[in-house]
Amino acid sequence: RPPMTQNTSSYVKNLPGAIVLSFLCMLCVLLAGSLTSGIAQALFPLGYFLRFLVYAGLTFLSVRKLCHMSGLILPECRITSFRLSFLSVFWAVLLPVFLFAAACMGSRGSWQVCSRLTKEHLANLFYSLFYTGICSGLVEEAAFRGYMLSLCERRLGKAGAFLVPTFFFVLPHVYGSGGDFTVLASRILLYVSLCALFTLVTFHDNSIWGAVLIHASWDIFAAGDRIVSVSLEPETGVFFTYVLESEPYIMAASPAAGAFLGAAAVIFCCLVTAAVLKGRRKPDICGKSSISS
Numbered sequence: 667r668p669p670m671t672q673n674t675s676s677y678v679k680n681l682p683g684a685i686v687l688s689f690l691c692m693l694c695v696l697l698a699g700s701l702t703s704g705i706a707q708a709l710f711p712l713g714y715f716l717r718f719l720v721y722a723g724l725t726f727l728s729v730r731k732l733c734h735m736s737g738l739i740l741p742e743c744r745i746t747s748f749r750l751s752f753l754s755v756f757w758a759v760l761l762p763v764f765l766f767a768a769a770c771m772g773s774r775g776s777w778q779v780c781s782r783l784t785k786e787h788l789a790n791l792f793y794s795l796f797y798t799g800i801c802s803g804l805v806e807e808a809a810f811r812g813y814m815l816s817l818c819e820r821r822l823g824k825a826g827a828f829l830v831p832t833f834f835f836v837l838p839h840v841y842g843s844g845g846d847f848t849v850l851a852s853r854i855l856l857y858v859s860l861c862a863l864f865t866l867v868t869f870h871d872n873s874i875w876g877a878v879l880i881h882a883s884w885d886i887f888a889a890g891d892r893i894v895s896v897s898l899e900p901e902t903g904v905f906f907t908y909v910l911e912s913e914p915y916i917m918a919a920s921p922a923a924g925a926f927l928g929a930a931a932v933i934f935c936c937l938v939t940a941a942v943l944k945g946r947r948k949p950d951i952c953g954k955s956s957i958s959s
Contacts, residue, residue: 680821684830687736688814692834694728695809706797711785714792718801725805729813736817743816745808746873753942754867754876757935761880762887762894764931769896769924770908772915778900778907786903790892798890803882810835810861811868811877832861852925859932860884866939870946888928 698721705717733739740746780787795801810831819827836857840850864877871877887894895904898913916923 681826684818684821684826687732687817688830688834691729691732691809691813692838694732695725695805696838698724698728699805706793711788711792714796718796721801722804725808729808732813732817736813738813738816738820740812743812744868744872744874745812746875748875749871749873750879751867751871751876753870753939754879757863757867757939758879758883761931761935762883765888765928766894766896766908768927768931769916770910770914773910773912775896775908775910778909780905784903787905790903791905794886794890794892799882799886802885803878803880806835807864807868807874807878807881811864812874815865815868828862828865831865832858835861846921848920848922849925852922852929856925856929856932859929859936862936863932863939866936866943870939870943 702717702721702724705720706713709716729743729745730740733743814831814834815827818830822830836854839857840853860881864881867876867880868874891897892904894906894908895901896908896910898910900909901907916927
């Protein structure tokens with residue numbers, strides 16, 4: 667189904683409903699996450715995986731119910747069979763590599779690899795994969811770039827499809843950032859730019875799976891430090907630690923520098939993805955644009 671034709675009156679008419687349903691979707695995700703958080707401690711470390719299954723299942727049921735309430739079906743929300751594009755895989759690999767290089771800028775170091783697996787290593791592995799990385803990527807993208815994006819695209823157009831899900835995505839992620847305005851601004855910019863990248867990749871792939879992969883990769887390798895870490899001292903429980911010889915530029919800068927740097931990297935990815943999307947549109951013989959295969 668094509669999105670509704672938008673004008674000012676229809677936009678004003680559709681906005682409250684889109685906001686209420688989007689808020690309800692965000693609330694379902696937060697409640698499901700809160701209710702299932704205790705499962706992670708039940709069967710250590712498999713509790714993290716069990717929690718992932720229950721959390722993802724509850725989110726899927728909630729999204730399907732909201733789709734039914736909104737007159738949508740899952741494929742219309744780009745919740746499709748598993749498929750990935752080269753572009754999404756490229757960004758999922760490149761972003762953590764770029765941020766690693768930036769974090770080490772101004773200092774040399776050496777790798778420390780764990781010599782034997784401990785209980786702490788297993789806990790960090792399962793936590794990174796099933797409590798944050800894959801879990802957050804799948805659950806949040808199904809809700810925000812799946813249901814919310816399609817709901818708002820149909821009712822509010824492309825601009826609303828980005829702005830409304832982005833607002834509800836950023837809000838819980840920056841809550842509790844403290845009173846430092848620079849840190850808060852840097853985190854808002856970072857999460858808005860991530861939303862833009864996830865949205866563009868979802869439009870490019872016509873599926874949420876590329877955004878799921880990038881989101882999971884970001885949480886595991888860029889935001890997380892339980893599998894790969896950059897540090898001034900060796901860390902226990904981490905599989906790979908790059909031990910720096912001196913304080914790098916990014917650590918010597920303000921606390922917000924890392925978030926601003928991450929946002930700059932993500933914005934670059936957004937610009938390239940937008941250019942790829944624009945390049946897929948070719949004028950037909952009548953002068954209209956069509957999507958190339």
